[in-house]
Amino acid sequence: MELFVDLQVVSENDHNIPSIESIEQWIQSTIIAGTSPKEEAELTIRVVDSEESQQLNGQYRNKHKPTNVLSFPFQNPPGITLPLLGDLVVCKKIVENEAQEQNKTLTEHWAHMLIHGTLHLLGYDHIDEQEALEMEALETRLLIELGFSDPYFSEKE
Template sequence: MALDLHLSYAPGVARRGVPARTSFTAWVDAALSVARRRRAAELSIRLVDADEGRALNRQYRGRDYATNVLSFPAELPPGVVLPLLGDLVICVPVVAREAAEQNKPVKHHYAHMTVHGVLHLIGHDHIEEADAERMEALERKALAGLGIADPYV
């Protein structure tokens, strides 16, 4: 499967402590693999600060706080077939704070947020309990394949 990953950093986002592009690529691949998506894929990941994360969460979800990851699936017109999955926005300070609170390596939390976000981009959700169980099982499988412990323990 060909993967075209666009990674960008918002102005002012410190890159210290943020995993390398190769890590994000591996995490996206892992998510797509456990979901059995084998076709070409293209997506963007934007790493943002708390202000931008909060503004996007407020604008698109009506929630006035910065959250760890936001997923924006591509909405292609009928009949248009492209490998575009959509965009992920990962809030750097929220991921760092949550990793510290959960006493886990920050890189592992980035992996979890990336896998979680990619699964949203390809149609998985966790609103209903049964859907949440399916999605979390895929997350666990993808992360285990990367040598990362169950994030829900």
């Protein structure tokens, strides 16, 4: 599968953002596990500060606070097939704060958030309990396969 990731870093501080190679590995693993095989896929990841995250979260989800990751799936026009998955908007500060609060490495939490957001682009959701369990199980499997720990382990104790 050929993957195209447009990484846009518009955060004031670009330190501690994973390498494009790591990001592509995490996303490619997610696409392969979460959907039927694709020859190619394309998405944009925009790394933002709290202000932009809050503005977008308010505009699109009516939640007036910044959030870790927002997913905007691309809707193909009828009769047109494009490899676009959509856009992910990641709030760098929220991801950093959550990693610290959850006693995770920053890399581990970035991987989790990008896998989580990509699954949303693929149509997964966690609105009802059964969908949430399915999505969490897939996130856990992918993270473990990539060498990380179960992101929900401490919550299950």
